[in-house]
Amino acid sequence: MNQHFLGFGLGLRTDHFQEVIDTQPAVDWFEIISENFMVAGGKPTYYLHKIREQYPMVMHGVSLSIGSTDPLNLDYLKKLKVLINEVKPAWVSDHLCWTGVNHVNSHDLLPLPYTQAAIDHVASRIQQVQEFLGRQILIENVSSYLSYQDSEMPEWVFYQEVAKQADCYMLLDINNIYVSARNHGFSATDYLNYIDPQHVRQFHLAGHTDYGDYVIDTHDHAICDPVWSLYQAALHRFGAVSTMIERDDHIPPLTELLDELAIAKRIANGALNLGTTKEMPTSEQITTVKALYG
């Protein structure tokens, strides 16, 4: 069993703060966006602490810009470390991308050229971040809409090499793999089959907008059938991996997201014979992991 299996979680969103406290929904854990809680005090911090008392959490960042050629933002890293000490998350993640250069922030998660030079650059920066934070981090694959003529290898080879060289973990976004596979015309299955299971610690699931010729990773729709199928394939390859649903726009009622999470559980049960094979954790084991992470 993957000893870091937290079960099935949701992205914690402002719209649901009070309802989560009042109703204590059957969610195994929550993922927070780190940047939303980097100010001391205030309402978000109040809710964060209340909800953290009841649920394990992981932290997910969008501003690390690990692929940029700008120096690492030490001020950001210090704030991140303060939040880590407060939240005590099971783990901390960010994206395999760059968000700006020359101190200009594009507010987009931009893909990197898939070259050996970029692997060396990013891996060394991840190592510096891990050293500063005193822990290994997870790096997530982004969706992309462009490619570079200079790329020397497919995205999945690049991603795997970065994780290996940096000695970090992977947050595999199943929807992002689907979106990029559609946009660039590669095989999502080839992607999954190349990735070494020992690096994978979390899955993201999300919805997107399909424009026919291309797909945009909007996180404002329910998860579609091809992404559920890819999730099933990922479960067969990687086993029990902590799974969560990301919804960032058109936030629906919490019950709707809980229904989606129930589908994820059902698919995992079917793919992994939950409770009937030794591969899947028992609820007792999940409780042990939860105890480990508070």
Ligand SMILES: [Fe+2]
């Ligand atoms: Fe994601």
